[in-house]
Amino acid sequence: MKSSENMLIQKGIRPTAMRMLILEYLEKQLAATGLSDLERNFERGDRITLYRTLKTFEEKGVVHKIIDGSEEAKYAVCFEDCYEHHHHDMHAHFKCKICHETFCLRNSIRQSVVPAGFSVDEISLVAYGVCPRCKK
Amino acid sequence: MKSSENMLIQKGIRPTAMRMLILEYLEKQLAATGLSDLERNFERGDRITLYRTLKTFEEKGVVHKIIDGSEEAKYAVCFEDCYEHHHHDMHAHFKCKICHETFCLRNSIRQSVVPAGFSVDEISLVAYGVCPRCKK
DNA sequence: GCAGGCTATGCAACCGGATTGCATTTCTAC
DNA sequence: GTAGAAATGCAATCCGGTTGCATAGCCTGC
Numbered sequence: 001m002k003s004s005e006n007m008l009i010q011k012g013i014r015p016t017a018m019r020m021l022i023l024e025y026l027e028k029q030l031a032a033t034g035l036s037d038l039e040r041n042f043e044r045g046d047r048i049t050l051y052r053t054l055k056t057f058e059e060k061g062v063v064h065k066i067i068d069g070s071e072e073a074k075y076a077v078c079f080e081d082c083y084e085h086h087h088h089d090m091h092a093h094f095k096c097k098i099c100h101e102t103f104c105l106r107n108s109i110r111q112s113v114v115p116a117g118f119s120v121d122e123i124s125l126v127a128y129g130v131c132p133r134c135k136k
Numbered sequence: 137m138k139s140s141e142n143m144l145i146q147k148g149i150r151p152t153a154m155r156m157l158i159l160e161y162l163e164k165q166l167a168a169t170g171l172s173d174l175e176r177n178f179e180r181g182d183r184i185t186l187y188r189t190l191k192t193f194e195e196k197g198v199v200h201k202i203i204d205g206s207e208e209a210k211y212a213v214c215f216e217d218c219y220e221h222h223h224h225d226m227h228a229h230f231k232c233k234i235c236h237e238t239f240c241l242r243n244s245i246r247q248s249v250v251p252a253g254f255s256v257d258e259i260s261l262v263a264y265g266v267c268p269r270c271k272k
Numbered sequence: 273g274c275a276g277g278c279t280a281t282g283c284a285a286c287c288g289g290a291t292t293g294c295a296t297t298t299c300t301a302c
Numbered sequence: 303g304t305a306g307a308a309a310t311g312c313a314a315t316c317c318g319g320t321t322g323c324a325t326a327g328c329c330t331g332c
Contacts, residue, residue, distance in 0.1 A: 046311045067203050072289060094254055113228045113245055113261060117268035125261045132253035182282045208318060
């Protein structure tokens with residue numbers, strides 16, 4: 001059994017062919033992926049199916065959504081231990097103004113950005129600037 | 137001359153009656169304000185005018201835009217020293233899942249969330265959870 | 273003070289991503 | 303194998319964001 005298939009079953013998602021393909025594709029990506037990107041790479045698949053697959057993945061804790069201020073939402077595979085309806089994405093994201101890619105950064109954010117009294121479930125952090133690759 | 141009028145002139149914005157009203161309204165708010173909120177409070181004003189006013193304010197460094205993952209963008213008056221096309225909003229935001237309000241937090245974010253090699257212009261940080269007022 | 277020109281405003285319409293309803297196909301469980 | 307549930311595909315809708323264009327208002331130079 002493929003690792004992607006295993007992963008889906010673990011998260012309580014029925015591992016259809018399309019879903020496995022999409023998961024494998026997402027796992028290959030360095031940058032966060034939007035719906036339009038998937039559409040381009042899965043021309044056989046219906047736009048709506050792709051949309052719903054991402055939504056299912058997000059709900060079940062396979063990917064997390066990143067709102068980076070571009071036209072569309074981006075998604076990246078969770079590397080923290082997320083599960084159904086319980087994300088704890090405490091890492092930062094970086095959107096490069098040259099290549100327009102959005103990456104996940106592995107540093108976890110200290111909760112110290114938030115004063116005492118606030119209880120934090122999740123943090124969305126997107127930094128904007130120039131990534132090392134585009135800087136040269 | 138009113139302080140709001142002064143502020144607009146300083147930022148290079150012609151201080152019309154509508155703009156001063158909107159600025160004064162925004163300055164009163166504790167939470168970030170969206171277009172629909174303005175529409176509700178300025179029924180006399182046209183939707184598009186409100187939209188363009190926010191856009192102008194943002195471009196000229198009067199307010200900053202906060203994408204908090206809700207349906208619409210929110211805006212809050214800058215308290216850092218922003219000017220035309222040059223925001224440096226390095227503070228965090230907090231969106232409460234009970235009252236759904238989004239607040240600016242005064243703590244500035246250390247740039248240390250981003251590894252060496254990335255150059256950061258701006259940081260968008262939104263934490264999600266429960267605010268002290270809703271916690272009780 | 274007045275004319276010309278630029279800016280702000282208001283109305284209508286459009287756009288694109290997100291989302292839903294429904295019919296059909298596929299898969300799972302019995 | 304069959305029934306029921308889930309996934310898929312198509313069409314259509316929704317809504318925030320945005321633009322074009324005509325009109326009104328303000329500021330300038332003469």
